[in-house]
Amino acid sequence: MAELRIENLAKTFKGGFQALSGISFDVADREAVFLLGPSGAGKTTTLRLVAGLELPSEGRITIDGKDVSGWQPRERNLAMVYDKHSLFPHMTVFENLAYPLRNRKLKDAEIRSRIGTVTETLQVSELLERYPSQLSGGQMQRVAIGRALVREANVYLLDEPISHLDAKLRARMRVEFKRLQRDYRATMLYVSHDQLEAMTMADRIVLINQGRVEQIAPPQELFDRPETLFAATFVGEPSMNVFEARLLQQDGGFGLSLGKSRIALDRDWFATGEPISPDRAYLAGIRPQHVTLADAGATGVNVVHGTVFAVETLGSRIIFDIEAEGTVVRVLTSTDTGRQYSHEIGTPIAFRVAPELIYLFEAQTGRTVRQAQFTDPAGQLENGFAPQGARRQ
Amino acid sequence: MTKSHTLMVSPDAPPVQRNWWAYVIILIICVFNFLPYLYVVMTGFMDATTSNRPEPQWFFTPTLEAFRFLLFDKNLMHNFRNSLVVSLSATFLSVTLGMFCAYAIARFDFGGRDDVSFWVLTNRMMPPVAVLIPIFVTFQTLRLLDTLTGLIILYTAMQLPFVVWMLTGYFRDIPRRYEESAMVDGDTWFQAFRKVTLPLMMPSITATAIFVMILSWNEYVFALFLTSTGARTMPPAIVAYSIGANISWNVLGAAVVLITAPLILFVLIVQRQLISGLSQGTLRK
Numbered sequence: 001m002a003e004l005r006i007e008n009l010a011k012t013f014k015g016g017f018q019a020l021s022g023i024s025f026d027v028a029d030r031e032a033v034f035l036l037g038p039s040g041a042g043k044t045t046t047l048r049l050v051a052g053l054e055l056p057s058e059g060r061i062t063i064d065g066k067d068v069s070g071w072q073p074r075e076r077n078l079a080m081v082y083d084k085h086s087l088f089p090h091m092t093v094f095e096n097l098a099y100p101l102r103n104r105k106l107k108d109a110e111i112r113s114r115i116g117t118v119t120e121t122l123q124v125s126e127l128l129e130r131y132p133s134q135l136s137g138g139q140m141q142r143v144a145i146g147r148a149l150v151r152e153a154n155v156y157l158l159d160e161p162i163s164h165l166d167a168k169l170r171a172r173m174r175v176e177f178k179r180l181q182r183d184y185r186a187t188m189l190y191v192s193h194d195q196l197e198a199m200t201m202a203d204r205i206v207l208i209n210q211g212r213v214e215q216i217a218p219p220q221e222l223f224d225r226p227e228t229l230f231a232a233t234f235v236g237e238p239s240m241n242v243f244e245a246r247l248l249q250q251d252g253g254f255g256l257s258l259g260k261s262r263i264a265l266d267r268d269w270f271a272t273g274e275p276i277s278p279d280r281a282y283l284a285g286i287r288p289q290h291v292t293l294a295d296a297g298a299t300g301v302n303v304v305h306g307t308v309f310a311v312e313t314l315g316s317r318i319i320f321d322i323e324a325e326g327t328v329v330r331v332l333t334s335t336d337t338g339r340q341y342s343h344e345i346g347t348p349i350a351f352r353v354a355p356e357l358i359y360l361f362e363a364q365t366g367r368t369v370r371q372a373q374f375t376d377p378a379g380q381l382e383n384g385f386a387p388q389g390a391r392r393q
Numbered sequence: 394m395t396k397s398h399t400l401m402v403s404p405d406a407p408p409v410q411r412n413w414w415a416y417v418i419i420l421i422i423c424v425f426n427f428l429p430y431l432y433v434v435m436t437g438f439m440d441a442t443t444s445n446r447p448e449p450q451w452f453f454t455p456t457l458e459a460f461r462f463l464l465f466d467k468n469l470m471h472n473f474r475n476s477l478v479v480s481l482s483a484t485f486l487s488v489t490l491g492m493f494c495a496y497a498i499a500r501f502d503f504g505g506r507d508d509v510s511f512w513v514l515t516n517r518m519m520p521p522v523a524v525l526i527p528i529f530v531t532f533q534t535l536r537l538l539d540t541l542t543g544l545i546i547l548y549t550a551m552q553l554p555f556v557v558w559m560l561t562g563y564f565r566d567i568p569r570r571y572e573e574s575a576m577v578d579g580d581t582w583f584q585a586f587r588k589v590t591l592p593l594m595m596p597s598i599t600a601t602a603i604f605v606m607i608l609s610w611n612e613y614v615f616a617l618f619l620t621s622t623g624a625r626t627m628p629p630a631i632v633a634y635s636i637g638a639n640i641s642w643n644v645l646g647a648a649v650v651l652i653t654a655p656l657i658l659f660v661l662i663v664q665r666q667l668i669s670g671l672s673q674g675t676l677r678k
Binding site: 074079084088089090099100104157 | 570584592
């Protein structure tokens with residue numbers, strides 16, 4: 001087990017494509033850190049640099065304080081699992097599992113006992129004589145994970161190991177992974193584009209976009225306190241509503257105008273923190289679970305009128321997409337509440353915004369200038385889709 | 394209830410049509426193709442007078458006269474040995490060298506890679522006979538005329554482009570990740586190549602080797618011009634022994650048997666390995 005530190009890592013490929021520019025983060029001993037981001041963000045490149053399959057253009061990679069940036073992959077003692085093509089097709093499952101052990105010149109009895117333990121944990125003991133082509137997708141990935149676990153690697157690198165499995169199996173593997181990581185006390189760097197995987201399994205998430213780190217935070221903090229507009233919109237499903245924030249002064253207080261409607265903002269919240277200049281453009285964001293439906297006839301402050309644009313039924317929840325003031329706002333509501341409103345497209349409807357749950361972003365830089373006001377995330381987000389209890393222990 | 398139950402069951406695949414006439418056609422083609430060869434083989438077992446008759450002879454007393462003539466009077470075994478040494482060496486060298494070359498083209502991104510791979514192909518574009526005289530002069534200068542070494546070098550050079558082009562495609566089909574996994578698991582680059590990529594390539598390499606072996610074994614023109622007696626291989630030797638003032642058909646027939654039999658044997662042996670390799674590897678893209 002070991003500690004991994006990445007400092008100012010940059011990678012420019014031949015032809016000038018800059019995949020990474022100045023990435024820094026660290027993975028503590030026995031920690032599960034997730035690299036999360038859209039495809040093409042540079043997640044896999046980061047992983048390949050750590051593994052030594054590519055050499056960095058700039059920056060340092062240290063494992064337990066030793067600079068390994070120029071080392072060969074085999075000298076780094078890492079284990080890696082790919083999304084596919086991890087297993088050698090010309091070898092049986094047993095030989096595949098034994099491969100890294102034979103390279104380390106272990107005795108046959110030792111190899112056998114280690115493989116026995118791992119295959120039992122992963123429930124693939126009866127597959128040892130088969131070839132990879134005779135395995136199902138789930139079995140293949142289990143064996144691939146087993147091949148990483150049979151030896152004591154410094155860091156386990158996982159490149160979307162369960163992304164290609166079907167949804168049901170993926171859900172089960174997520175839970176198993178979490179347990180395995182605890183049982184094996186593994187230091188883990190995991191690449192994923194699936195926020196659900198990252199939210200459920202990570203101790204900390206490194207959010208990457210276009211070769212840069214957007215934010216590094218534990219899952220719940222990333223959800224509650226996004227530091228950038230990208231972090232706010234990428235994490236959370238359905239994603240955050242963002243609209244142009246026209247700030248106005250009213251009755252000695254501050255507010256946002258959304259077409260004809262006004263949203264009153266808390267005075268202290270607005271006044272504390274970096275000054276908000278009326279010359280700059282700002283964006284306001286609110287999560288779909290912090291907006292509630294209202295009758296088309298409702299009046300008053302914080303109420304916005306619009307028409308039904310689309311209705312997405314999720315079974316346990318209903319999402320109303322409401323077209324209002326030139327934008328489409330998504331409202332996440334319970335099935336019972338949703339039933340009380342017409343689902344027909346074009347019907348007039350209104351929604352009420354919870355002003356204390358609004359985020360404010362600077363439009364040009366995408367920085368968050370005001371976080372939502374809640375102090376107790378668990379209490380406020382009961383309605384939300386954010387996985388509870390995924391916080392770092 | 395019954396209705397919904399039947400809906401759950403996927404329909405059977407349509408029954409496979411057994412086209413008996415397809416087999417008849419295949420049989421006719423086989424017989425058609427095989428008959429001339431059969432007759433040539435039969436000629437090899439005739440005596441000189443029988444084989445020279447203008448009308449076909451289906452019934453005759455078999456004799457080993459022609460074989461005796463070739464093997465003992467003309468010492469064809471000497472040519473056989475030459476052929477064997479030259480083709481096996483040329484096959485081994487061209488496949489080994491070509492394999493590394495193909496691997497480099499398939500895996501490494503170096504400047505002028507496409508030019509190199511196109512240049513390799515251009516070597517096969519002109520007819521070999523066009524360079525016969527320059528090669529003859531080169532061989533003369535280098536004292537390679539009538540030597541096995543000379544033929545081996547020439548055949549290796551001739552087969553390399555083919556090997557490189559065939560194997561480049563096959564290497565590209567093998568995901569790089571296999572090698573990378575092996576390297577992360579503790580192999581050097583060469584160990585990963587030897588233990589992972591090479592076994593996966595074995596069926597393709599075998600197929601290429603068979604082809605190269607056949608081409609080298611049957612090469613006639615260069616062997617005729619560049620060798621006299623010492624290094625003469627089977628094809629020119631056989632022509633020399635059977636076609637003089639008149640054609641000795643029975644000698645030609647015996648020669649055909651002697652030249653094709655080892656090849657058929659070789660292909661049969663290697664093919665078994667090829668098929669087992671194919672069924673074991675089962676690559677998924």
